[in-house]
Amino acid sequence: MTTILLIEDDIVAARLVQKVLMKSGYILHHASTGLEGLALAHELQPDLVLVDLGLPDLDGKVVALQMSHFLSARSSMIVAFTAETGAKAKRLALAYGCQDFISKPIDTRAFPELIAQLVATVDNNRVHP
Secondary structure (H helix, E strand, O other): OOEEEEEOOOHHHHHHHHHHHHHOOOEEEEEOOHHHHHHHHHHHOOOEEEEOOOOOOOOHHHHHHHHHHHOOOOOOEEEEEEOOOOHHHHHHHHHOOOOEEEEOOOOOOOHHHHHHHHHHHHHHHHHOO
């Protein structure tokens, strides 16, 4: 079963993501701060990490960069999950170790399929190193 770590300080957004993804059969863990997210990422080694770039304690880009050093790109994917939009925000997220970028607010109908595509990418990387 796929394990997803959501690092998000907005409780309303976190609950929405949790509701949508758990309904789709994913195991979801939530951290509301960057430090908590880093600790959970070390412990869980999740398949997918959704990290908000605007966290209260650490910049989300720094969190992503730190995770990219200990999460294998073959077994985990780090995705920026943010209200920031535009090409510059996406380039920054990719430069800091994110492999993809999702803008908030989410479309609850399309979001599960998007997550399924990201998870499939991780699964394919495991099979074909």
